[in-house]
Amino acid sequence: xxxxxxxxxxxxxxxxxxxxxxxxxxxxxxxxxxxxxxxxxxxxxxxxxxxxxxxxxxxxxxxxxxxxxxxxxxxxxxxxxxxxxxxxxxxxxxxxxxxxxxxxxxxxxxxxxxxxxxxxxxxxxxxxxxxxxxxxxxxxxxxxxxxxxxxxxxxxxxxxxxxxxxxxxxxxxxxxxxxxxxxxxxxxxxxxxxxxxxxxxxxxxxxxxxxxxxxxxxxxxxxxxxxxxxxxxxxxxxxxxxxxxxxxxxxxxxxxxxxxxxxxxxxxxxxxxxxxxxxxxxxxxxxxxxxxxxxxxxxxxxxxxxx
Numbered sequence: 001x002x003x004x005x006x007x008x009x010x011x012x013x014x015x016x017x018x019x020x021x022x023x024x025x026x027x028x029x030x031x032x033x034x035x036x037x038x039x040x041x042x043x044x045x046x047x048x049x050x051x052x053x054x055x056x057x058x059x060x061x062x063x064x065x066x067x068x069x070x071x072x073x074x075x076x077x078x079x080x081x082x083x084x085x086x087x088x089x090x091x092x093x094x095x096x097x098x099x100x101x102x103x104x105x106x107x108x109x110x111x112x113x114x115x116x117x118x119x120x121x122x123x124x125x126x127x128x129x130x131x132x133x134x135x136x137x138x139x140x141x142x143x144x145x146x147x148x149x150x151x152x153x154x155x156x157x158x159x160x161x162x163x164x165x166x167x168x169x170x171x172x173x174x175x176x177x178x179x180x181x182x183x184x185x186x187x188x189x190x191x192x193x194x195x196x197x198x199x200x201x202x203x204x205x206x207x208x209x210x211x212x213x214x215x216x217x218x219x220x221x222x223x224x225x226x227x228x229x230x231x232x233x234x235x236x237x238x239x240x241x242x243x244x245x246x247x248x249x250x251x252x253x254x255x256x257x258x259x260x261x262x263x264x265x266x267x268x269x270x271x272x273x274x275x276x277x278x279x280x281x282x283x284x285x286x287x288x289x290x291x292x293x294x295x296x297x298x299x300x301x302x303x304x305x306x307x
Contacts, residue, residue, distance in 0.1 A: 001046075001048050001049070001050065001217075001218060002049050002050060002051040004051075004080060005047060005049060006046075006047060008079065008080045009030065009173075009176060010030065012028070012079075012176060012179060012180070013026045013027060013028045013029065013030045013176075013179075014026060014027060015027065015086075017179050017182050017183045018182075018183070019087065019088065020085055020086055020087055020088055020090075020091055020183070020184065021086055021087065022086045028175060028176070028179055030042065030173075031173070031175070032045045032172050032173055033171065033172055033173070034172075035167075035171060040172075044279060045279065046278060046279060046280055046281070047164060047165060047168055047172075047280055048164075048165075048217040048218070048219075048278075048280040048281050049065065049165055049216055049217055049218070050213060050214075050215070050216065050217060050218030052065070052203065052211070053110065053207060053210070053211055054105050054108045055108045055109050055110040055206060055207055056203055056204050056206070057073065057105045057106055057108070058105075058106040058107070058108070058109075059138070059147075059149040059151075059204045059206075060149075060151060060201070060203075060204065061151050062151070062201060063076055063077070064076070065165055065166075065200050065201060065203075065216040066165055066166040066168075066169075066193055066198065066199065066200055066201070066216075067153045067192075067193075067199065067200070067201045068169060068177075068191045068192055068193040069189050069190070069191050070189075070190070070192065071189065072102070072188060072189050073102060073105075073189060074095065074098035074099060074101070074102040074188060074189065075095070075185045075186070075187075075188030075189025075190075076180075076185065076189050076191065077098055077101070077102070078091070078094050078095050078097075078098045078185060078188070079180065079183075079185040081094055088184050091184045091185070092184075095188055109206070110206045110207025110210065110307075111207060111210055113209050113305040113306065115248050115305075117302060117305050117306060118302050121298070121299050121302040121303075122299070122302040122303045122305065122306050123303075124299040124302075124303075125298075125299035125300040125301065125302045125303030125304070126303045126306075128292070128296055128299055128300050128303070129300055129303050129304070132288065132289070132292070132300075133205075133288070133300070134148075135150070136150065136152055136154065136202035137149075137202050137203070137204065137205050138150060138204055138205070140205070140206070140306075140307050149204050151201070152201065152202060153196075153197070153199045153200070153201055154199050154200055154201070154202060155197050155198075155199045156197075156198055156199055156200075158199075159199065159200050159202075159285055159286060160284060160285030160286065160287060161200060161215055161216065161217075161282070161284065161285030161286055162215075162216075162217055162219070162280055162281065162282035162283075162284065162285070163198070164217075164279065164280035165200075165216055165217065165280065166193070166198040166199055166200055167193075167198045168193070169191060169193035169194070170193050170194045170198050171198075177191050177193060200216060205304060205307050206307050207307065208223065208251070208304050208307060209223075209251055209252075209304065209305055212251075212252035212253045213252065213253055213274075214226045214252065215283065215285075215286065217280060217281055217282075217283075218274070219232075219274060219276050219281055219282065219283035220232055220283050221236060221238070221250075221252050221253040221254075221255040221274075222247055222250035222251055222252025222253060222255070223250065223251035223252055223301055223304060224249070224250035224251065224252075224297060224301060225250070225252075226286060226289065227289030227290075227292060227297045227300060227301070228289060228290060228292075228297060229283075229284070229285070229286060229287045229289075229290055230290060232276075232283045233255070233257035233258075233276075233283075234257075234275075234276050234277065234283075235257065235258045235259070235260060235261055235262065235273055235274070235275055235276070236255045236256065236257050236258060236273070236274050237255065237256060237258060237269070237272045237273045237274065238253050238254065238255055238256075238272065239253075239254040239255060239256055240254075249301075250301070251301050251304065251305070258273060261273075261275050261277060262274075262275035262278070263275075
C-alpha cells in the first residue's frame, strides 16, 4: 500500500491554498464522505493504492489510476513535495526541478523477464491477448515505435473494480480537488477526476511480471488471479518477504489464503494480511479473463512474460 497519497492530503490541509503558507492547525478540514454523503470516521478511512512503476509514464497521458492528472504530470508530482514548500516562490523553483525529473521519468523502461520463457506457448498467448486484452492494454513489439496504447478511461460500471480511488475526488473528498486546482499546482497540472466520468485507466503491461500485487489497490497477488476473478481470496498474505521468492507460474507473489479477517489475526500477523472487505480494498471486478480455459490463461501469462 502506498502511504504517500494520504501523507500528501494530510499536509495539504495545513497549507493556505493561495500562499502555501504552513499552519499548525488545519486550514481546510480533512472530511471524508461516504456514498450517501455522510461524514466518515477518519479512523475507518483508508484510500488504498499500490505504487505503479515509473516505466509506465512514457506511454500514459495521465499519471494516476483514475486518469485525473492529464498532460504535464509534474504539477501533481511537485505537489507531493508540499512537506518542504511554504510559499509560491519556492513552489516555482521546485516546478523547474520537476521539468527535468519528468523528462527523466519518461526515459525509464521496464526490466526484462529474468527466467526462461516457453516461446511456443507465448505465441499462442499472443493471439489470445490480441483478441481479449489489447483493446484496453495496447499492443507490444520489440520495436517500440510500433507499439500502441489507447490511453482509455474505463467507466466503473464496465471495469467493476473497487470504486473508492476513482471517486475519491468526486464523492469522498471533492474539497481537496478544489483546493489543489485553486492552488499554484493546479496552474501546472489540473486534476479532473470526473471528466467525463469516474473510472480507471487500464495500465500498459510492460514489465507486468515485476509489478505484483495487482489492481489499483494491490488486492490481487498474481496475474493468474487477475485472469480468474472467481478464485481470488478474501483474506491473504504473502508466504514470506524474501524478494527472490517469485511465483513464475502464476506470475506474481507467492501467497497463502487465510480463513479469518485482519481484525481477528494475532497482532504480529495482522499487518501482513490483506483484507478485501475493508473500505477501498475490494478485489472484485476485471472479470475479462473469466471465460478463458486454464490452458488459455497459462498461454496468456506466458506471453505477458515477454513484455
